[in-house]
Amino acid sequence: MQVSDRKRHETLQIKRPMKPNKSAVEEHQGHLFQMELMRMINPEHSLVKLAASVDWQAMEEAFGAFFCSNNGRPGIPTRLMVALHYLKYTYDLGDESVINGLLENPYWQYLSFLEKG
Numbered sequence: 001m002q003v004s005d006r007k008r009h010e011t012l013q014i015k016r017p018m019k020p021n022k023s024a025v026e027e028h029q030g031h032l033f034q035m036e037l038m039r040m041i042n043p044e045h046s047l048v049k050l051a052a053s054v055d056w057q058a059m060e061e062a063f064g065a066f067f068c069s070n071n072g073r074p075g076i077p078t079r080l081m082v083a084l085h086y087l088k089y090t091y092d093l094g095d096e097s098v099i100n101g102l103l104e105n106p107y108w109q110y111l112s113f114l115e116k117g
Contacts, residue, residue: 037114040106047107051114054082083112 041048060078067075075081087108088098102108 037106037110041110045107047111051111080112083108087111 056079059082063078063082084098084102087093087101088095091098091101093101102112
């Protein structure tokens with residue numbers, strides 16, 4: 001029984017989130033959409049200020065210790081996971097509701113995805 005528990009634990013490990021390799025076209029399109037989102041939102045909104053105040057790199061390093069580097073499927077980006085959990089508990093939502101909100105709300109998208117700079 002210990003062997004099966006160990007195997008199950010090994011299969012549940014998740015790899016560190018991968019950084020996507022972007023072509024020049026994808027890089028340009030990303031900047032295009034970033035600018036559109038910036039035009040839609042109010043920079044004084046609380047979620048925009050929160051996104052600017054969080055040290056996302058430190059967050060990635062802190063959670064990175066929990067990822068396996070050599071097996072399992074690649075993980076979801078740390079920023080997205082942290083933002084979704086924050087939104088879920090702040091607004092008292094279920095998993096499906098927080099995903100639906102993310103698809104519809106530009107402030108949630110800004111918090112979850114948009115890189116500084």
